[in-house]
Amino acid sequence: MNKPKKTQVEIKKTGFPFVVWGAMVVVAMIGIAVALFRFSPVQEAYAVDGRDSLPEITVYKSPTCGCCTDWEVHLEKEGFKVISHKERNMNRIKKSLGVKSHLASCHTAVIDGYVIEGHVPANDIKRLLKERPPVAGLTAPGMPQHSPGMQPPGERPRGYSVLTFDKEGRTRVFTRY
DSSP, rough: OOOOOOOOHHHHHHHHHHHHHHHHHHHHHHHHHHHHHHHOOOOOOHBBBBSSSSOOOEEEOTTTOOHHHHHHHHHHHOOOEEEEEEOOOOHHHHHHTTOOOOOOOEEEEEETTEEEEESSHHHHHHHHHHHHSSEEEEEEOOOOOTTTTSSSOOOOOHHHHHHEOTOOEEEEEHHHH
């Protein structure tokens, strides 16, 4: 009791739509995945002036400050190459870079012409580099408890704001957490 073999016409009638439907589903899923990645905030944050890699960030910190080191680790995990300098006179560094006392935190960094003061999240730095506003830099004044370097690993920033500042020390909110 052998089943009769299907003819070419019967195969086309039954198999072709399913093959096409399956191929269309696969292509659609790939397209959606590419679109989600291409237009996601994470991918957008990485696209700095059309470059795929991020510029080096130079960090000045006290030789004994653990939270500064934790912030550097946060930056490295986000794709930054960190150049670290231990400094005994942080006030001199801050003054030379135009960081006013009301903007100060424990560490100061320089990246692509901008000053980054304190526990600023990496995504804010990426956004700064992408948008390139006419400011001196970003600051998270003081030592916000739930900021990168001050919070437990994996916790999201919360309860503070990152500010832009100009050479005169005037500020504007850049991001609220």
